[in-house]
Amino acid sequence: MPNKIRSLSSIIKLLIYPMVVGLVVLNIGTRTASSVENLRELDASKIEGALATASSHADELITSKITFLDTLAHNIEYNKLFDNKTYFNEYLASIPGSMPDVDSVYYWCFDTLTSYHSHYTVPAADWDATSRPWYIQTEGVRGTVITDPYVHSNGNMITSIARRIYDGNKEVGILVANVSIESLIQVVRDIEASEESLYALVVDENLNILMHPDNDWIPTSDNIHNLLNTQANFTNALQAPEGETTINTNLYGAEISVIKRSIPNTDWIILSNYPTKYVEQAIGSILLQGLVTAIGAIALCSFAIARITKTYLSPIDEVSQALTQISQGNLKYDLANINRNSEEIDNLTNSLTKLSASLNNYIGEIGTTLDHYAEGDFTKQPTQNYLGDFSQIKTSLTNISSSLKQLLSSTITSTNQMNQAVSNINLSASNLASESATQSNLLENFREDTKQVATSINNNVNKLNTNNQTIIQMAETANQSKEVTDQLVNSMNNISSSTQDIQNVIKLIEDIASQTNLLALNAAIESARAGESGKGFAVVAGEVRELSNKTTEIVQQIFNMINNNLESIKEGEQMVKLTEQTLSNIIIASNETKDSSQEVHQNAVEQTQLLNQLTKDIEYLTTGISHNTAIAEENLLTAEELSTQTTALKEQMNKFKI
Template structure:
């Protein structure tokens, strides 16, 4: 219900207005209540004072009439005077008695009636002034009344006391007529706290506490001096008690005003105030609703603009009106500034994402090409490594053959050395020499073939080293050395072959040259020594070829490992470039969700 700002503002404003109106209404009510109570106190005091004066005048009248009865005391026949006074003064009876116990009554009294023993007689003599007795129940008629009495004679030595009996009917009627409100009432209380008159006859002569436990003689006597009415509950209703003494008596006239009835005007005022508050609230709600609706309408424009940005096409080209200088205009200006910044950032992101996308595409394409070339290079290096392994095996085999050739050359040298001593066995061993010469010729052919193959392999290695670029420079140097050694081996093999061919020719003509064996043997020894030296050189060259080829194999292995690592790095770079391309595409899609200026 209060989820919108408009509803909250209206609710808050209405609450403030309501509290203010209620506070004003309560303050007015309390002020009026105090004024009404003050007026009630004043009017009630005036009423009770006026009515007490009325009762006091009634008492004074009765006292005056009772005083005139004293003239009949010395009259020989006072009946006519007494009867006239009784009937004209509204008394129920009039009489007088002497201190010597004589008495005069209009009615015949009992023979044993002692007038001097009567309470009114004794009280008058005791006080020596006119008195009013406390209310009591008359014998005939059986009603409540009082006696007015006054001593007659010199002060301190009265001879008689005159008295009149008065029923309190008039007083009861007068007091009962005191009703400021329909539920209010008045009553008389004597100084002892006994009720003299009350609208309820059953309470007559009963203690005033019978009305309420809070009432008592002291409380009643304190009423005339009270600043305001004493609030007391009777029968579940609140009453305000006001009191005033009746002049010439010890009575207190008490007026009990029913509080709710006295303040009934406040109820009407409260209703009127409530109606005014309700009308004011309705007008305030209407006025505040119109004002707040006008204010929040611009906030709704800001909200709609933000919703357009947050959903749909994300329109960042929309701008709010910035007319005026109020807070809403400042919000609109700040919104436009914020939108400009966001749009500028997104434009730069769009341009950057496009650049990143193109760059990542080029990187991915280059990496793929590089990956293919690296894989091709790795394959070539694998083939080169395999060829180098074969070359290594061939060179090792060549070295072994050279070692054997050196051993054979050494044996031939030994044979030639001892040739002089075994000339006679030349013919027999010539066949063996011929066979050995053919064998050597075969070996030399093998060496020549190995040298030729080595030369070819070294040439291929140089070509591969040239393809490898900077990494194959050391390999090219080794291949050049191997080629040089192969050429030397080929030259030596040719020379040995020529020598062997010559030896074979000589063996073939051995039979003809037996006579020249001695001289020729020296040449043979020299040739054999030369062969031994050449074979030694071939053996050393073969050893050097083996070492160089081993180094070439190590370099090729290292190149192969580096190429494999490069291939892995290229694949990782390719994957990273593809991921970057995907991220750039996603970023472009996100930016494409906003509508930007061109």
């Protein structure tokens, strides 16, 4: 959503208001800051004044008493007064009255361990000088020391200033002056009395409160207060350099501004302070006054700005409203009520009046011309004199008329041509639809024939598969027959070998029979020689000879039979070898037949797959052609509808006048 544009008066107010407010706030803020700074400086000056008063008095008190004691010690050492004890005691007794704030002076002698007092006071028997602060602090120090304040037996707050006395380089005693600090305490009290809530306090390096305007915090013989054991917090002041103002918390828990300063020759610190609440109250009052002033100034500026915008910017708003009405088409808006209180507004109103009249005339003629165009009459032309850039409107209307005339003329010609083209498209679409239907029928028949071929090939594949199994079994049987034939060949070889052995044995028997026959012949000869005595032996020899002859005949018959068997065995071996070779050829042929059968089977399977894919492609093609047929029929309907619309367009174009 676009941002809303502000009015001129609101923009002027938006620009001037922040400027006025900024200047007022800057002025008041600067004055307030200056006032606050002055208040803080005044606050610091009060604290500095109180601090200067207290530190000056303390410095004067301590310095004068140190000078006094140093002078006294120098006189004692120079005149060796410690040797004349009677005169020395009288001399000490005359001192307190001549020096303000000196309560008493006494001398502790190391040789006699005796005290010489200005008041002729004799210490108690159990009094131990070595436990006194002035004894401890001066030990090993060749100079003056100051002890922390304490409550004397007379009830006054005093501090001891001590110095060791020398006889040459020998320590002979300690000179001590008890100095009352009541005057310094009174100065602290006077500071509080001079300014409400302005006061100072004195602490030592251990933060023990030594002096305070409130008696409740002043040390007593029984108690001394320490800042760390109270709700006060002076950490910022104690850590800051001397003379720097810091914010701290006093003994009563209130926030205060503090400046510190050390007292020379001591470890005492003066803390001068003033509550911050008074400065804060003054700052609040200043801020309130500034706020009231700022509100008054802003209200006055607002009134002046509203008056100016109402007087001089309201006519511009009226002109703006008139322009808004004209931009919305209200060209008869009354401009007479616009307040012409300046030359610029008068010129602006006159120009707006002329613009409204010109636009009214121009739009009237443009409306009339466009009405003729809407009725189809493009012979109408604008006749008014269009000024300045408005002349482009007249030129544009003339160009529109000429362009539309040319366009309509071309459109009529194109309509006639399109009518003829639509007729041709109608005829082509009709022919395309008829051809697509014929192609669809042919593809359907081809698809059915392909399915039948695929079915036949599938059957052949199944038969080839069966034949392949039979061939595999035949190859296995041939392999088994070859193994049996190999065994038969081995058996025939064994038989032939055994027959040869038998033949050798028979030949041996034949040789034995021949020898037996020869022996029988020899026996017959010998029996003949023997005569009658050898007849019996001759008979036996004859029988043996006859047996030998028969044996020879039988062996000869067996030998012939074995020879015949050997011939038969040799022929059998040849037949077996021939059978073995034939079986080997059968095995080789069976394996080749098996491989060929498997290859044929594989080819048949691939052909079946290709035919199935071809069938699917034909079905897809049939679907596409059917879709094309449907599209052709739709094109035919579209062409017929286009022909109807072209005729209607031609009738409408005839209505225009060009």
